[in-house]
Amino acid sequence: xxxxDQPTEMTATEGAIVQIxxxxxxxxxxxxxxxxxxxxxxxxxxxxNVLDGLEEKxxxxxxxxxxxxxxxxxxxxxQMKDSASYLCAVSSDYKLSFGAGTTVTVRA
Amino acid sequence: DGGITQSPKYLFRKEGQxxxxxxxxxLNHDAMYWYRQDPGQGLRLIYYSQIVNDFQKGxxxxxxxxxxxxxxxxxxxxxxxxxxxxxxxxxxxxxGANEQFFGPGTRLTVL
Numbered sequence: 727x728x729x730x731d732q733p734t735e736m737t738a739t740e741g742a743i744v745q746i747x748x749x750x751x752x753x754x755x756x757x758x759x760x761x762x763x764x765x766x767x768x769x770x771x772x773x774x775n776v777l778d779g780l781e782e783k784x785x786x787x788x789x790x791x792x793x794x795x796x797x798x799x800x801x802x803x804x805q806m807k808d809s810a811s812y813l814c815a816v817s818s819d820y821k822l823s824f825g826a827g828t829t830v831t832v833r834a
Numbered sequence: 835d836g837g838i839t840q841s842p843k844y845l846f847r848k849e850g851q852x853x854x855x856x857x858x859x860x861l862n863h864d865a866m867y868w869y870r871q872d873p874g875q876g877l878r879l880i881y882y883s884q885i886v887n888d889f890q891k892g893x894x895x896x897x898x899x900x901x902x903x904x905x906x907x908x909x910x911x912x913x914x915x916x917x918x919x920x921x922x923x924x925x926x927x928x929x930g931a932n933e934q935f936f937g938p939g940t941r942l943t944v945l
Contacts (some may be wrong), residue, residue, distance in 0.1 A: 730876070757932060766926060768936035771876075813876060820865060820884055821892070822934060824876035 728752045728823035732814050737806055737831045746799045746812050746828045755819030760788050760799045761813040763827065769813055773799065804832045837861065838937035840925050845942045855910045855940045857925035859861075863935070865928040866908035870894060870921045871939075877924060883908055912942065919944045 727809035738744040740748040750758070757776040761769035775797060787799055787800040801808055811827040838859045847853045859866065865884045868869045869877040879892030883902040897916025902908055908927075922941050926934040 734874075759933065766922075766939075766941075768938050770888075770936070771933055774933060815877075817932065819929075821867075821879060821882060822877075824869075824878075826874065826876040 728816065728818075730814055730816060730823055730825035730826040732803070732812075732828045734775050734826070735829045735831070737833060740804055740806060740832055740834050741808050744804060744830060746801070746814075746830070748797045748814035748825055750795050750798070750814070750816050751817055751826075752816045752823060755792065756817040756819075758788075758790055758797050759815040759817065759822065760786075760797075761815060763811045763813060765811075765831070772812075790794045806834065808832050835848055837859065838925060838927055839938050840923075840937040843858060843938065843940060845940055847942070847944050849944055850914045853912050853919075853942065855912065855923055855925075855942070856888035857908045857910065858906055859908075859927040859937075860868075860906060861927055861929070861935065862905070863929050864905070865930070866893075866902070867926040867928070867934060868898075868908070868910045868924065869924045871924060872921050880910065907928055 731810045760772040763769040773788035780789045785802045789799045809832045811829050813827045814825040815822040841856045865934035867882045868880040881900040899911045924939045925937040928934045
């Protein structure tokens with residue numbers, strides 16, 4: 727089976743940095759995705775890691791360690807609009823398995 | 835505009851009725867997926883299709899059925915056998931084994 731864990735909630739201040747961790751144990755691995763989902767809306771793609779290391783894309787960065795079954799999403803210079811749920815998903819056999827999501831609340 | 839459409843955005847049905855949720859894409863993607871999302875839970879895979887006229891059960895297929903007669907369309911029927919159908923349903927498509935693109939979702943409420 728697939729087991730993907732991430733914290734339920736995190737709170738941070740506008741302008742700060744937040745790191746969302748994701749650990750996984752899956753029967754296969756073709757890559758790891760991070761999606762952002764605002765309440766009542768569809769998830770939107772943030773990042774994709776298939777090799778170990780850090781991928782940077784503007785204010786968002788994502789890190790992967792395949793040997794440790796570990797990834798994190800780093801959100802820098804937080805803005806109020808970053809308040810959302812962040813979903814970690816592992817790809818294997820043409821399917822995505824999702825964690826429960828981490829709700830990030832940004833406070834002024 | 836290319837994208838994935840789901841209709842309607844909100845749907846209400848009486849208990850015991852079957853209901854079909856629409857999903858259409860014009861991205862020319864081969865693979866399509868249906869997920870269910872409940873409060874506090876991640877997306878759970880109901881059915882997926884990698885090619886026209888073929889589909890596979892996901893993790894929670896009981897009480898649901900699908901068809902894939904056209905590449906662009908992947909409708910989901912929620913049958914009366916589904917014990918707790920009230921949820922947010924998301925359809926997605928993918929060009930291959932990687933990124934999935936999501937539709938806006940349908941919120942189904944069974945009264």
